[in-house]
Amino acid sequence: xxxxxxxxxxxxxxxxxxxxxxxxxxxxxxxxxxxxxxxxxxxxxxxxxxxxxxxxxxxxxxxxxxxxxxx
Numbered sequence: 001x002x003x004x005x006x007x008x009x010x011x012x013x014x015x016x017x018x019x020x021x022x023x024x025x026x027x028x029x030x031x032x033x034x035x036x037x038x039x040x041x042x043x044x045x046x047x048x049x050x051x052x053x054x055x056x057x058x059x060x061x062x063x064x065x066x067x068x069x070x071x
Contacts, residue, residue: 040065 043061051057055071056064063069 036065 040061043056043064046054056069060069
C-alpha cells in the first residue's frame, strides 16, 4: 500500500499538490503533442520518391509521429 505525503496534508496543501500534478500532466501532454506535430509536419514535406527510399507511405505518418511504427 502506497501512502502519499499529501494524504496527511491540510486540505489547501493537498489541493495545491493536486493542482501541481495536474499542471505537470497538462504541460507534458502539450509537449508530446508539439513533438508529434513537428514530426508529422516534417513527414508531410516528403515527396513520393523520398517516401519510397525510406520504405514508408502516407498511411504510416501517424504511427511514425507517435513512435509506434514498425515494419
